[in-house]
Amino acid sequence: MSTDYYYIKEHISRHINFYTSAxxxxxxxxxxxxxxxxxxxxxxxxxxxxxxxxxSKKYQVLIKGINSxxxxxxxxxxxxxxxxxxxxxxxxxxxxxxxxxxxxxxNPKQKxxxxxxxxxxxxx
Numbered sequence: 817m818s819t820d821y822y823y824i825k826e827h828i829s830r831h832i833n834f835y836t837s838a839x840x841x842x843x844x845x846x847x848x849x850x851x852x853x854x855x856x857x858x859x860x861x862x863x864x865x866x867x868x869x870x871x872s873k874k875y876q877v878l879i880k881g882i883n884s885x886x887x888x889x890x891x892x893x894x895x896x897x898x899x900x901x902x903x904x905x906x907x908x909x910x911x912x913x914x915x916x917x918x919x920x921x922x923n924p925k926q927k928x929x930x931x932x933x934x935x936x937x938x939x940x
Contacts, residue, residue, distance in 0.1 A: 882911055
């Protein structure tokens with residue numbers, strides 16, 4: 817793992833721990849582990865990650881600023897306690913676990929939390 821990825825992953829972890837309670841963070845981890853995070857898109861120009869997270873309903877999560885370590889998040893859920901919600905935690909965990917593989921550059925419409933199989937070099 818490169819140093820940059822390590823620091824970004826560490827920053828995501830600190831962001832989660834600072835901006836939410838342990839209870840909400842654990843619920844977000846459960847959503848992520850149970851594959852409730854659907855990766856929708858990544859826009860490199862604005863460093864914007866878009867997700868659909870399946871909770872009691874489908875919620876849209878937008879995360880910006882991962883590469884600059886100036887994380888900004890929005891979610892369409894009704895959570896309004898002044899911190900990040902479990903859906904956002906789940907999406908941040910997806911980014912943290914998949915950042916180095918550059919899934920967004922390989923397949924921007926990937927709809928699963930698992931990474932695609934590595935492509936073999938094939939001669940045509």
